[in-house]
Amino acid sequence: xxxxxxxxxxxxxxxxxxxxxxxxxxxxxxxxxxxxxxxxxxxxxxxxxxxxxxxxxxxxxxxxxxxxxxxxxxxxxxxxxxxxxxxxxxxxxxxxxxxxxxxxxxxxxxxxxxxxxxxxxxxxxxxxxxxxxxxxxxxxxxxxxxxxxxxxxxxxxxxxxxxxxxxxxxxxxxxxxxxxxxxxxxx
Ligand SMILES: [Mg+2]
Numbered sequence: 001x002x003x004x005x006x007x008x009x010x011x012x013x014x015x016x017x018x019x020x021x022x023x024x025x026x027x028x029x030x031x032x033x034x035x036x037x038x039x040x041x042x043x044x045x046x047x048x049x050x051x052x053x054x055x056x057x058x059x060x061x062x063x064x065x066x067x068x069x070x071x072x073x074x075x076x077x078x079x080x081x082x083x084x085x086x087x088x089x090x091x092x093x094x095x096x097x098x099x100x101x102x103x104x105x106x107x108x109x110x111x112x113x114x115x116x117x118x119x120x121x122x123x124x125x126x127x128x129x130x131x132x133x134x135x136x137x138x139x140x141x142x143x144x145x146x147x148x149x150x151x152x153x154x155x156x157x158x159x160x161x162x163x164x165x166x167x168x169x170x171x172x173x174x175x176x177x178x179x180x181x182x183x184x185x186x187x
Contacts, residue, residue: 004140007123008161012104013094014050015117016151017087018061018068020110021127024147037067038147046152047075052171053164058094060087062113087117108154109134110146125154 019025023037030036047057058079059072065082072080079097081090095102103122107114110130118124118137126138127150135141140157142150159165 004123004157005161007103007139008106008158010103010122011055011106011158011162013056013058013098013100014106014108014155014158015058015060015091015094015121016108017110017114018059018065019063020129020146021108021114022059022068022071022147022151024145025110026147035065035067037065039071040147040149040152042149043147043151044071044075046155047077049159049168050155051076052168053159053162055158056098058090060084060090060117062087087113088120091117091120106154106158108151123158125150125157127151 016022019037022043023039026038028036050057056079057077058081059068059077060081061068062084063082068082069080079094084090091105094100095105102120105121106123106125107118107121108125108127109118110127111134112131115134115137118134123140124138125140125142126135127144127146128142129145130138130141140154142153144150144153159168
């Protein structure tokens, strides 16, 4: 198998699952059916940094959720797919939309519904508490758990591999919209 770092160098789009990946997989359900999930602020910051580095972020969720929709809006994620039974469909749409090869795509997931796309991408990453089968097929296994910084850890690994930090920090410093960026980071 190729070196993880070499694989991470090619990445231009990071796709992630929601439940158990961007969230910790737990949810609170109210009697009226509304569901609340919890996210990690560090994951959000990582997503903003990836954006500053010119890397696209997409979310593909098997479920539908107003909470996740709102979080995706807040993080300025353009490509948010929800209620998706077969994740290869939006995956192929994204390849076409951004004219990317599979090698240029990373996927972060935690469970069996992610396996098919994870087997297709150039860099597959499992959260620390992913299902063992998912860990087995991944190029990278995060130490951190889903919804507890795993997404940040994977994004950091990709940004490290691509040596993106100097450009991110200079953008943070020079941007007239620094307040806007910080607002996003702190949200
Ligand atoms: Mg999941």
